[in-house]
Amino acid sequence: MSASRASKRFGQHFLTSSPTITRIIELIAPHPDQTIIEIGPGRGALTVPLAQSGADLLAIEFDRDLIEPLQKKLSDYANIRVVQSDILEYTPPESVETITLVGNLPYNITSPVIEWVVAHRDRIHRAVFMVQQEMAQRLASEPNSKDWAPIALFTQLHFQIHNRFAVKPEAFTPPPKVTSSVIELTRHANPVKVAHPRAFECVVRAAFAHRRKQLINNLVPEIVELPEALRSLLREIGLDETVRAEQMSTEHFLDLTEHLVARTMLKDIQGQQEM
Secondary structure (H helix, E strand, O other), rough: OOOOOOOOOOOOOOEEHHHHHHHHHHHHHHOOEEEEEEEEEOOOOOHHHHHHHEEEEEEOOOHHHHHHHHHHHHOOOOOEEEEEEOHOOOOOOOOOOOOOOEEEHHHHHHHHHHHHHHHOOOOOEEEEEEHHHHHHHHOOOOOOOOOOHHHHHHHHHEEEEEEEEEOHHHHEEEEOOOOOOEEEEEOOOOOOOOHHHHHHHHHHHHHHOOOOOOOHHHHHHOOOOOOOHHHHHHHHOOOOOOOHHHOOOOHHHHHHHHHHHHHEEEOOOOOOOOO
């Protein structure tokens, strides 16, 4: 495949709109004292102006066909390194404590990348991503909405999420069939401490397993044995026993998990190593 052609296999849509590129760079506000990791630099639309800023830049590209053209385009800049790697298998260098992430994310890997960001949250200060508008709305969603889901809950637990601006399909080559959005994630200065992260994750994921079901019917018998005990607990902590996961806030899930762990009501995950 020619490096000038986008790959359907990788879900590539190259950003070509100069005004959009300028707007994204202004949002990132790169500077020489900054360490930036760009996910999927593609043809270098964002990479070149990022390199020009003097920031310490690491570009992670999965598509082997794009590596050599990128290296040639960026050969005049000593502050950038292009690495062929899958970002989901990449570990940020331990020598860098504060990282800014940038990326025009392929739609088919957006969710795994967001989960990767959450997993490496201690090192990531900020992220500016281009994503599908639908995903942007989901990440910034709130309880009692159809978009409220585990990915929003887990991300918001550690990052403040801003949906900055929409980008029309014609800003890309080839144009995608949907509108995109530029989002900004900023790590909370004082994030909530989750006492039992493994249990918390299991409770949340089980709760959303079937959105139309009530919470009790999702948790029993998957991770909780006794429905009556769970009904009693829900009433005790101020939740209706007919509540559904999408009606529960992060605080509700944290409180529920704490009580489930304290009363040893969870099965299968008790004793497992916490994340």
